[in-house]
Amino acid sequence: MIELASLSTAALHLPAILGEGAHAVTIPSAIASPEFAWAGLILLLPAISAALCGLCAAFGVKSKLPGAITAISLIAAFATTLSLYLKMPADAPRVVHLFDWIDFSWKTGGATWTQFLAPFSLYIDSLTLLWMLFVTGLGSLIAIYATEYMEADTGKGYARFFGSVSIFLFAMGSLVMGGNLILLYLGWEGVGLASYLLIGYYYNRPSAVAAAKKAFIMNRIGDLGLALGVFLIWINYGTLEYDGIFKALAHTADPASGASWSAAMIPYCLMLGAFGKSAQIPLFVWLPDAMEGPTPVSALIHAATMVTAGLYLIARTYPLFALEPHALTVVAIVGCSTAFVAATIGMAQYDIKRVMAYSTVSQLGYMFLGLGVGTTFGAVYHVFTHAFFKALLFLCCGAIMHGMAGQLDLRKMSGLRNVKGFGVISWTFLIGCLCLAGFPFTAGFFSKDSIIAQAFASGNPTFVTLGWLALLTAFLTAYYTFRVWFRVCGGPTKYEPGDEMHGHDDHGHDHGNGHGHGHGHDDHGHGHAAHGNHEWHPHGPRLAINGVLLVICLGAVLAAVPAYMAMRGEANWVETMVQHSSAALPSAEHGHGGEHAHHALSFTGIEDVHKATSVVASTVGILGILIAAYFHLLNRSAADKLRQALLSNSLTRWLPLAMENKWYVDEVYHVVFRFPASVLGHVFHFIDKHVIDGFVVNGGARVPLEVGRLFQPLYNGALQGYAATMAGGIALIAAWVFWIWLHGS
Amino acid sequence: MSNMMAQTINTLAVTDAQTVNAALLVSAILFACGLIGFLSRRNMIIMFLCTELMFQAAALAMIAFGNIHHDISGQVFVIFILTVAAAEAALALGLVVLLYRRRETLDSEAWSELRETA
Numbered sequence: 001m002i003e004l005a006s007l008s009t010a011a012l013h014l015p016a017i018l019g020e021g022a023h024a025v026t027i028p029s030a031i032a033s034p035e036f037a038w039a040g041l042i043l044l045l046p047a048i049s050a051a052l053c054g055l056c057a058a059f060g061v062k063s064k065l066p067g068a069i070t071a072i073s074l075i076a077a078f079a080t081t082l083s084l085y086l087k088m089p090a091d092a093p094r095v096v097h098l099f100d101w102i103d104f105s106w107k108t109g110g111a112t113w114t115q116f117l118a119p120f121s122l123y124i125d126s127l128t129l130l131w132m133l134f135v136t137g138l139g140s141l142i143a144i145y146a147t148e149y150m151e152a153d154t155g156k157g158y159a160r161f162f163g164s165v166s167i168f169l170f171a172m173g174s175l176v177m178g179g180n181l182i183l184l185y186l187g188w189e190g191v192g193l194a195s196y197l198l199i200g201y202y203y204n205r206p207s208a209v210a211a212a213k214k215a216f217i218m219n220r221i222g223d224l225g226l227a228l229g230v231f232l233i234w235i236n237y238g239t240l241e242y243d244g245i246f247k248a249l250a251h252t253a254d255p256a257s258g259a260s261w262s263a264a265m266i267p268y269c270l271m272l273g274a275f276g277k278s279a280q281i282p283l284f285v286w287l288p289d290a291m292e293g294p295t296p297v298s299a300l301i302h303a304a305t306m307v308t309a310g311l312y313l314i315a316r317t318y319p320l321f322a323l324e325p326h327a328l329t330v331v332a333i334v335g336c337s338t339a340f341v342a343a344t345i346g347m348a349q350y351d352i353k354r355v356m357a358y359s360t361v362s363q364l365g366y367m368f369l370g371l372g373v374g375t376t377f378g379a380v381y382h383v384f385t386h387a388f389f390k391a392l393l394f395l396c397c398g399a400i401m402h403g404m405a406g407q408l409d410l411r412k413m414s415g416l417r418n419v420k421g422f423g424v425i426s427w428t429f430l431i432g433c434l435c436l437a438g439f440p441f442t443a444g445f446f447s448k449d450s451i452i453a454q455a456f457a458s459g460n461p462t463f464v465t466l467g468w469l470a471l472l473t474a475f476l477t478a479y480y481t482f483r484v485w486f487r488v489c490g491g492p493t494k495y496e497p498g499d500e501m502h503g504h505d506d507h508g509h510d511h512g513n514g515h516g517h518g519h520g521h522d523d524h525g526h527g528h529a530a531h532g533n534h535e536w537h538p539h540g541p542r543l544a545i546n547g548v549l550l551v552i553c554l555g556a557v558l559a560a561v562p563a564y565m566a567m568r569g570e571a572n573w574v575e576t577m578v579q580h581s582s583a584a585l586p587s588a589e590h591g592h593g594g595e596h597a598h599h600a601l602s603f604t605g606i607e608d609v610h611k612a613t614s615v616v617a618s619t620v621g622i623l624g625i626l627i628a629a630y631f632h633l634l635n636r637s638a639a640d641k642l643r644q645a646l647l648s649n650s651l652t653r654w655l656p657l658a659m660e661n662k663w664y665v666d667e668v669y670h671v672v673f674r675f676p677a678s679v680l681g682h683v684f685h686f687i688d689k690h691v692i693d694g695f696v697v698n699g700g701a702r703v704p705l706e707v708g709r710l711f712q713p714l715y716n717g718a719l720q721g722y723a724a725t726m727a728g729g730i731a732l733i734a735a736w737v738f739w740i741w742l743h744g745s
Numbered sequence: 746m747s748n749m750m751a752q753t754i755n756t757l758a759v760t761d762a763q764t765v766n767a768a769l770l771v772s773a774i775l776f777a778c779g780l781i782g783f784l785s786r787r788n789m790i791i792m793f794l795c796t797e798l799m800f801q802a803a804a805l806a807m808i809a810f811g812n813i814h815h816d817i818s819g820q821v822f823v824i825f826i827l828t829v830a831a832a833e834a835a836l837a838l839g840l841v842v843l844l845y846r847r848r849e850t851l852d853s854e855a856w857s858e859l860r861e862t863a
Contacts, residue, residue: 717857719792720784727780 222276332372421540
């Protein structure tokens with residue numbers, strides 16, 4: 001017991017330990033490496049592709065040319081990244097100065113000048129490479145997938161789509177590879193713009209436009225935090241270069257005592273930015289709505305890459321977070337609560353893409369939990385595995401939607417595994433679901449467990465509580481994931497097409513199968529199967545979609561390989577990458593937990609906390625899958641009965657209602673923020689219209705008008721009248737001059 | 746040389762104050778006649794003649810003031826005024842002819858469209 005007590009008191013100050021540790025792990029200072037200037041191609045290629053897509057749109061290219069351009073340039077960018085990874089020595093981060101970008105100086109009192117310098121430079125370490133490998137790799141695969149998926153929009157829409165995707169890849173590249181926070185900010189806003197453009201891709205659908213605006217505005221709130229964080233870093237450290245910041249941190253003698261108020265605020269500001277971009281409480285509501293965009297976009301931007309930008313920001317500036325005692329605890333609490341809340345919402349949604357959206361929010365929460373409890377490796381590994389399996393899940397959803405005329409309602413599809421052409425989708429979908437559910441020995445299992453295990457291993461009571469919540473979330477995750485799979489791919493074969501084939505008749509589409517754009521709305525589609533499907537057949541995807549699904553599926557499976565390497569006693573590749581970057585931790589967290597005999601999961605009888613977590617987590621995962629199998633495969637009416645039973649009891653009725661209505665967060669935001677803002681807007685509009693416009697501007701204009709009216713009778717049109725007025729005026733002036741002359745001045 | 750010329754001009758100039766005053770008086774009377782005529786008559790030709798009257802009154806005043814200041818430029822100016830007046834007379838009479846053709850009358854009342862209609 002004494003040991004336990006001392007452990008928990010020590011662990012209470014975990015962030016402080018990390019802070020001291022950050023000094024133990026000095027990040028090697030970057031080496032300027034002009035020989036790696038070709039790494040700039042990773043940014044240049046998507047930029048060129050974006051420009052070419054713009055030209056295609058301008059010249060009205062009707063072929064699939066923009067798709068081909070984008071796919072080829074992204075594959076080339078991936079190849080560049082890969083060769084950069086192979087050639088880059090791991091000893092120290094490299095800084096590649098491409099060109100001078102922002103450089104100005106101003107006088108700060110007396111003769112001293114302050115210089116603000118933000119060169120267009122790349123900061124390349126293993127974290128950058130890890131991120132860029134999956135960003136460009138998945139980016140190229142999804143671009144190939146989209147060449148088939150978006151084919152119904154060939155023409156201007158096609159060029160617009162691929163142009164935006166290219167802009168996204170450029171921005172994401174500058175976010176991840178940029179050598180300073182200004183470049184990161186450029187990329188941060190750039191991905192926000194691309195996200196906005198792509199969510200609002202179907203701009204004649206009001207819901208898509210609203211979703212695009214929502215995403216943009218929610219992100220603005222987060223971006224304010226990021227901007228303030230960047231300003232504060234400049235004020236406190238006098239530089240925005242990563243290398244410079246890390247050097248300045250290394251020279252700070254005692255991080256705890258010397259920290260000024262503004263330095264202490266830095267991690268919280270950055271955190272707000274990260275929560276906005278990565279859809280965490282309180283800024284998570286935009287991500288589920290972002291599913292209005294075409295599905296490849298959901299897979300690439302809103303599941304695999306852009307939403308991990310927040311994680312990247314925190315991982316990159318981890319030494320700053322480690323300085324502030326409570327910052328990481330806040331990150332952990334927010335992440336874990338988001339994971340739990342989003343999982344409960346995901347359980348009750350009927351739109352499969354929406355379920356996947358909430359699962360993304362939930363998994364991102366896990367990653368923040370990982371960063372918060374001090375396993376940057378677990379967090380980054382989860383980013384990595386999640387990128388693959390979640391992209392896979394989204395692409396499967398997209399392929400189903402593409403083949404089923406926009407149907408996304410899991411109540412209206414069943415047994416797709418037996419439908420001709422849907423085999424690849426169903427089985428790759430299953431693998432994605434297994435990863436997401438954390439089924440033993442899948443990639444998602446290893447990455448998720450390393451996060452939860454660290455929460456228990458830390459011994460900090462707060463983190464242990466979060467660990468329990470994370471375990472509960474893992475159970476819910478397994479349940480809702482397999483709820484989707486058992487409903488859509490399992491059971492008897494039965495399906496209804498979505499509303500696309502009906503809704504688009506007036507657009508003159510001559511082939512009546514799905515066009516991939518649009519959503520299956522819950523309130524449409526009833527009865528369509530009865531009269532609608534004259535000659536309608538679900539059409540399975542062709543080579544591009546199936547091929548990409550298989551490749552990404554392979555990626556999702558292979559993402560577990562680093563964990564197997566670790567089990568065999570070799571170095572986990574991802575862990576090595578993280579330990580060589582700015583997100584490195586003072587000591588490897590493996591073994592850190594192993595020496596504690598007493599931990600929260602001791603009841604399992606397993607001493608090693610990691611093994612214990614694996615056992616418990618796989619148990620709850622399989623339990624979740626079994627429960628999903630009972631309610632959604634074996635006895636589907638039981639699920640409805642359970643819902644009805646909950647609804648009929650006045651004590652429990654709130655539960656299904658709250659979950660189905662997303663805990664009414666949108667409604668609360670509406671009342672708390674939107675409604676007052678709208679009232680204020682109307683007040684200002686009234687003031688503007690009646691006080692500023694009505695009184696000041698128009699009233700001011702009335703003064704010369706009324707004065708003019710006063711003299712109007714003089715202008716009667718008679719020439720003599722004008723002449724007399726003139727003569728009279730001159731006479732008056734003459735009289736006045738004469739008077740002055742007489743009386744002297 | 747220039748000194749001699751200035752002396753010559755001085756002797757030629759009318760230096761008598763009374764004469765100058767008389768010239769200014771004539772100028773004022775001429776101007777008043779022109780103004781009254783312009784204001785009271787509606788025949789465009791007469792009105793034009795009255796403006797010419799005022800014009801010449803101004804020219805006369807200029808010569809008178811030139812004498813007061815012993816400055817020849819007053820007279821030089823008048824030469825120019827006469828030239829401009831000749832050109833302007835041709836222009837104005839042409840305009841009067843055009844206006845007459847439009848309305849078949851010389852009455853200036855016929856041209857009051859710029860009147861404010863409030």
